[in-house]
Amino acid sequence: MEQFDVIVIGTGTAGQTAAYDLAAEGYRVAIAENSPTPGGVCALRGCQAKKWFYETMEVVARSRHLLGKGITKLPGFNWDQVQKQKTRFTSKVPENTIAGLKGSGITYLQGQAKFLDTTTLRIGENDYKTRYVIVATGAVPAQLPIDGAQHLITSDDFLNLTALPPRIAFIGGGFISFEFAHFAARLGSRNQNIHILEAGDRTLGPFDQDMVTQLVRASEADGIQVRTGVSITSVTKNSDEYTVHFKSGPPLVVDLVVNSAGRTPDIEPLSPDTAGIKSSRRGIDVNPAMQTSIPHIFAIGDCADTVMLARVADMEAHVAARSIMALENGTDLPVMDYTVVPAVLFTYPQLGMVGKTEEMLQKENTPYRKSHETELNWPTYRRIGMTHAAYKILTDDKGGILGAHFLGDNTTGLVNIFKQAMIDKTPVSRLKNDHIMAPYPSRESDILYMLDPLID
Numbered sequence: 001m002e003q004f005d006v007i008v009i010g011t012g013t014a015g016q017t018a019a020y021d022l023a024a025e026g027y028r029v030a031i032a033e034n035s036p037t038p039g040g041v042c043a044l045r046g047c048q049a050k051k052w053f054y055e056t057m058e059v060v061a062r063s064r065h066l067l068g069k070g071i072t073k074l075p076g077f078n079w080d081q082v083q084k085q086k087t088r089f090t091s092k093v094p095e096n097t098i099a100g101l102k103g104s105g106i107t108y109l110q111g112q113a114k115f116l117d118t119t120t121l122r123i124g125e126n127d128y129k130t131r132y133v134i135v136a137t138g139a140v141p142a143q144l145p146i147d148g149a150q151h152l153i154t155s156d157d158f159l160n161l162t163a164l165p166p167r168i169a170f171i172g173g174g175f176i177s178f179e180f181a182h183f184a185a186r187l188g189s190r191n192q193n194i195h196i197l198e199a200g201d202r203t204l205g206p207f208d209q210d211m212v213t214q215l216v217r218a219s220e221a222d223g224i225q226v227r228t229g230v231s232i233t234s235v236t237k238n239s240d241e242y243t244v245h246f247k248s249g250p251p252l253v254v255d256l257v258v259n260s261a262g263r264t265p266d267i268e269p270l271s272p273d274t275a276g277i278k279s280s281r282r283g284i285d286v287n288p289a290m291q292t293s294i295p296h297i298f299a300i301g302d303c304a305d306t307v308m309l310a311r312v313a314d315m316e317a318h319v320a321a322r323s324i325m326a327l328e329n330g331t332d333l334p335v336m337d338y339t340v341v342p343a344v345l346f347t348y349p350q351l352g353m354v355g356k357t358e359e360m361l362q363k364e365n366t367p368y369r370k371s372h373e374t375e376l377n378w379p380t381y382r383r384i385g386m387t388h389a390a391y392k393i394l395t396d397d398k399g400g401i402l403g404a405h406f407l408g409d410n411t412t413g414l415v416n417i418f419k420q421a422m423i424d425k426t427p428v429s430r431l432k433n434d435h436i437m438a439p440y441p442s443r444e445s446d447i448l449y450m451l452d453p454l455i456d
């Protein structure tokens with residue numbers, strides 16, 4: 001039986017990152033992939049793929065906001081052209097992935113992996129021995145327990161549509177629904193009829209509620225209807241139309257229904273129980289060194305019970321690789337730190353955050369100070385016709401940043417500044433001082449106005 005030092009399961013961003021780290025240190029590494037198109041969700045049908053639609057959507061949305069304020073004619077756009085650009089990128093991912101892995105001395109094993117015991121894996125038809133395993137199998141769209149679930153499409157299907165129909169319902173009020181609803185509202189006809197249907201009493205659970213309220217207002221102003229507290233009983237198909245039925249209230253007739261109601265860790269086919277790996281519906285249990293309940297088996301990325309974001313997956317991969325090296329060298333295990341995890345929702349306006357929300361601080365009884373404004377009327381946003389820009393900065397009583405939240409057209413830049421300040425433990429007084437010479441005028445130079453109320 002062929003033997004490796006480490007077998008990584010999954011060629012997504014998490015699996016590849018760990019495999020490259022370990023191969024670079026001279027370990028004998030194999031990576032298993034069951035899909036005929038290796039490369040993972042982020043590149044093929046997630047972060048990267050969807051960003052092609054985001055960039056065009058942003059131009060259209062911004063132009064609409066500026067119509068009559070300098071823009072005299074809206075730009076034309078074509079969904080299928082964007083689709084072709086995206087596919088030009090994604091179609092090269094599988095072969096580039098395999099070439100990159102092989103070029104770094106990593107053995108590529110095509111086939112579904114499953115545990116036979118804690119050191120033996122069956123991959124496709126063959127069995128392999130390994131000293132360590134890193135599980136990086138990702139997540140798949142959750143199955144919805146409603147009648148007519150077979151009529152729903154997933155985010156994968158949405159990103160492959162060749163044309164955008166006018167009436168679309170997104171089930172779930174999370175990341176994917178909001179981003180895709182913003183694409184659909186701008187990249188179809190002017191009469192798009194776009195609905196977000198959330199079961200809970202609020203949308204976008206991980207984000208600050210006040211900021212979400214502003215994003216919902218911005219979404220509604222741009223033609224997206226957001227409903228909370230819905231109970232969907234079934235979806236029926238009649239010719240080319242679909243009807244979403246609710247426990248109460250009138251049904252909704254649309255051309256497309258998207259299941260974007262969450263993603264489930266893809267772990268069942270691995271037979272994790274055979275190896276004694278503990279897991280739940282939320283994913284594989286891991287400790288801060290990314291070890292599972294079996295110390296030489298690690299879990300990283302979307303399959304682990306942590307946070308489903310691409311760069312979190314990469315960081316977890318680095319930690320797992322460093323943990324293996326530490327076990328080999330008899331040194332201390334590294335620790336994965338989730339205190340400064342940024343997240344940006346690629347809607348227009350974008351919603352970005354890092355650190356804690358106000359609700360989290362209230363729940364923990366942590367005292368905090370706050371600088372918060374909505375519907376910013378600053379020249380920055382007047383110039384782009386944006387009426388819903390907002391921010392919220394939360395600090396402790398010494399000015400240490402606890403959380404930063406932004407709604408605007410460049411929240412990634414703002415979030416990055418606060419992410420670094422949090423990592424470096426820079427108090428707001430010093431951040432203001434250091435920031436005076438930020439390029440002016442810019443989104444970033446506005447930070448001074450946000451910090452003022454927090455400085456005595």
Ligand SMILES: Cc1cc2nc3c(=O)[nH]c(=O)nc-3n(C[C@H](O)[C@H](O)[C@H](O)COP(=O)(O)OP(=O)(O)OC[C@H]3O[C@@H](n4cnc5c(N)ncnc54)[C@H](O)[C@@H]3O)c2cc1C
Pocket residue numbers: 009010011012013014015032033034035038039040041042043045046047048050111112113114136137138139155176266269270300301302303308309310311313346
């Ligand atoms: C539509 C969408 C948009 C997103 N946008 C963003 C964004 O803007 N920013 C962001 O940070 N995150 C985003 N995410 C989340 C991000 O894509 C994921 O967090 C990230 O891709 C997870 O990577 P991974 O390596 O853990 O898993 P994956 O990329 O899912 O890789 C897992 C791999 O394992 C393979 N596999 C599964 N089971 C087996 C098995 N038994 N044997 C062999 N191989 C197996 C799969 O085929 C797959 O190739 C988005 C996700 C989606 C769906």
Ligand SMILES: NC(=O)c1ccc[n+]([C@@H]2O[C@H](COP(=O)([O-])OP(=O)(O)OC[C@H]3O[C@@H](n4cnc5c(N)ncnc54)[C@H](O)[C@@H]3O)[C@@H](O)[C@H]2O)c1
Pocket residue numbers: 144171172173174175176177179197198199200202203204205230232260261262263307308309343344345346
């Ligand atoms: N920009 C980004 O970073 C980005 C973009 C897309 C996805 N992602 C990642 O992918 C993950 C999955 O995204 P997602 O949008 O599928 O999930 P999500 O967890 O963000 O949202 C799912 C939503 O669906 C709701 N829901 C569940 N069942 C429902 C039902 N029967 N009817 C109506 N609503 C229902 C949930 O209450 C929740 O609000 C995210 O958690 C995120 O980590 C990140």
